Amino acid sequence: MLGLPDVEVGGFRRAFELIKLKAPRRLVVVIDEFSYLLLADKNTPAVFQAIIDEKLDDRFFLILGGSLLGLMEGLMGYTNPLYGRRTAQLKLKPLGFFHVAEYFRDKPVETVVKIYSVTGGVPMYFRLFRGDDFGRELLETAFSSTSILYEEPEFILREELREVHRYYIILEAMASGKHRLSEIAHWAGIEAKDMPKYLRTLISLDLVRREVPVTESERSRKARYYLKDRFFEFWFRFVKPNRGRVEIGTFEMDWEAFNTYVGKAFEEISRQFLLELNKTNGLPFRFTKIGRWWHKKEEVDLVALNEREKKALFIEVKWKELGKGKRREF
Incomplete structure (x- = not known):
């Protein structure tokens, strides 16, 4: 579109110089998975600070996207070279149940509820299902060692966190029904006084939510902690404990336990329904x-x-x- 020659540009600064020479009146520049550039080169924010300050003008609309939340949110910190240069930010959230239902509009509602209970509103996950034979599709997508979902939570945690093992055990505790801070700490073998820092991190990553009784103030000591990410909850509840059986070919799905799990997920769907009403x-x-x-x-x-x-x-x-x-x- 810009009519640029086929040349080696030698870095982002030179690339933006060439784009600027050929740019039309208005140009949107999108760099996806910017967080991996941050991992590859710690000087990336400083490079883009110089580009924004020296190379760009009102013709440019620069969008930086990334899937590693911790790194992307770090760009907005006071000590980051890019601090003060953003004009907006957008944190993409999973789609709601009714959007997922629209995608599966020709499938039975019961099937869509089950799919949502497993995948939440993440398109990459729910699009792995066709909705024709839920039981078979679930076994193929979540309980096969070659499926992308089989180790997905581990990959995400390793990319986002240090001390992965501790966070792993905390999430296991919640999936097993431990929701009070003291219960989670005891299960995980972590001192209760150290728990808040781990919980704050998991909340910031949208993996965990803190709840208090609806009649209480947010500062209430009656808080409980739940897995917020539907797929993480499903994975820690069903996939992780059974991987040994999956890998030796002896796994059998406990459909009764799964139906109980769907009942808990259905509470969230009901909440969304009431919000729409x-x-x-x-x-x-x-x-x-x-x-x-x-x-x-x-x-x-x-x-x-x-x-x-x-x-x-x-x-x-x-x-x-x-x-x-x-x-x-x-």
């Missing part, structure tokens, strides 16, 4: 907060609140087949 005034009142509630041994799956109007909606989420009698009872 709230936008369109499809509920008895518009809520301003929604989340779980618990106290001692009592727990409600979802509570939607309007604190100003002092109204509450209590929702119990069920993922199971019910006969007519049970439906009427429920």
Whole structure:
């Protein structure tokens, strides 16, 4: 498009000089996986600082994209050479259930719920499924040693973190049902006083979320910690503990346990559904907060609140087949 000659440019500075010579009135320049440039050369931010300050003008719109969150967020730090030079930032999040359902629009809703429960809203993951035979497709995509999903969480953790082993055990603890800080620390063999720094890192990577009862303030000591990434939760719950069996050919899927797992994921889908209804005034009142509630041994799956109007909606989420009698009872 720019009509540049086929030459060796000798670095990014020279490349942008050539682009500037041939640029039309307005040009968008996109560099994807910029985070790998940062890994390859620690001077990359300084090089691009000089390019932005010396080579670019109002004709250029430069977009730097990357999948390693820690490195990309580091570009915005005060001590980074690129600090103060960004005009915007966008943190891409997984797609919601209804977007995934649109992709599988001709498939049964039950199948889409199961796919979402495994993959979340990550296109790279859910596009591995066709939705024709979920059970077979799950075994092929997650429980085959040649599948890209088989070791995916390990690759991501090694790229993002130091002390990978400790984070690995913390995520294992959450997948096994340990959600209070003290429970996670005991499972992982880490002193409770050291846990917050690990949890903060996992939260910043969108792998873990911190929850308090919906009626409590964010500073509440009743916090629980859950795996936020759907695929990570599935992987630590089902794939990681069974890899030995997979590799010697004796693995058999526990579909009853999987169905229980889908029930937990369905709570998140239900939350998204209620948020959509709230936008369109499809509920008895518009809520301003929604989340779980618990106290001692009592727990409600979802509570939607309007604190100003002092109204509450209590929702119990069920993922199971019910006969007519049970439906009427429920």
